[in-house]
Amino acid sequence: MRVGIVSNDSEKSVALVKQFRETALQAGLTLDNKNPDVVVTVGGDGTLLSAFHRYAHLLNQVRFVGVHTGHLGFYTDWRDYEIEELVQSLVRDKGESVSYPLLDVSAIYQGRKEPAHFLALNESTIKRLDGTMVCDVYIKDEFFERFRGDGMCISTPTGSTGYNKSVGGAVIHPRINALQIAEIASINNRVFRTLSSPMIIPTDEWLTLRPVTSEGFVLTIDHLTSSEKNIVELSYRVAKERIHFARYRHTHFWNRVEAGFIGANKQNDL
Known part of the structure; x- marks a missing residue:
């Protein structure tokens, strides 16, 4: 498994990338930004967009995984405190994916x-x-x-x-x-x-x-x-x-919409 990493330059993301690198290497994963099988993005949806355009020529072989360090995004499934769980999912990877137009x-x-x-x-x-x-x-x-x-x-x-x-x-x-x-x-x-x-x-x-x-x-x-x-x-x-995401977990699309646009306000209305 060759894993590439793309992140924004926020202090939180930089620290998280360091943690991910150390954990991934200890687990036996190979870090490779030139020819990855999976690209892990650390930041938000904007970071994943940048990664998509960076690897647009490799869409047939690359899957993406997003870790968000800010607000919940539509493309980022993992939280900043779940690095060890993410690395273990990469180690156990069986090619799971979902694709979008x-x-x-x-x-x-x-x-x-x-x-x-x-x-x-x-x-x-x-x-x-x-x-x-x-x-x-x-x-x-x-x-x-x-x-x-x-x-x-x-x-x-x-x-x-x-x-x-x-x-x-x-x-x-x-x-x-x-x-x-x-x-x-x-x-x-x-x-x-x-x-x-x-x-x-x-x-x-x-x-x-x-x-x-x-x-x-x-x-x-x-x-x-x-x-x-x-x-x-x-x-x-x-x-x-199409873009392919390595989905070891899957948040339902309408749950993402609800969390992104309604969320706490809906709870306050009940």
Whole structure:
């Protein structure tokens, strides 16, 4: 068993990584950040996102395990005081895993023959820097609407609890292979109309955005942000690749949602 470690730089995480390294070596595990079988992240969901993009080229062989040192995350199953139990689970590993859908993002630029491809674990957004974004929306290459507003958020099921939820999108169970598009502050009046509702796109369909203006955009892929010029088209679909988690224990998705968004408030209401 080759184990890689990715952590944030908080004092608590750094101390926990030291403890994990010592315990793992004593248990006979091999620490290998270049070609791991399992990647253990120490921090939070942001740390796991960073690890995902770092090992995106190894998704067919790598499984992820998250240890959270702050608030409970949607991708982190282990607490900071459970290092010995985690190491023993790694020692007894039998290949247990659960996989989640990813988002495939394809960008076509003026003057480039081949599109650029990206993978997102949570979501991708597209916004204009200096005014209203206007773009034509196609589903399976058929025109659907002309959007006007601040931007669009396209998310995976696991990402549906993030930015997507804050702009009015639905929370989707990760066993559903789909992507979701949610409008960000769309303009709707007697002249300009959009559906003004989130849409869930199945795995055998795809979404295409064709901006009317090709300049002045900000494109995000999870936590990564870039200013974009000369964008002709953006396409989104459920990726062929999936992320795999080494789940020696499994917290039910709706329990995660309840803990993340209701939790103590629900108890106080009883």
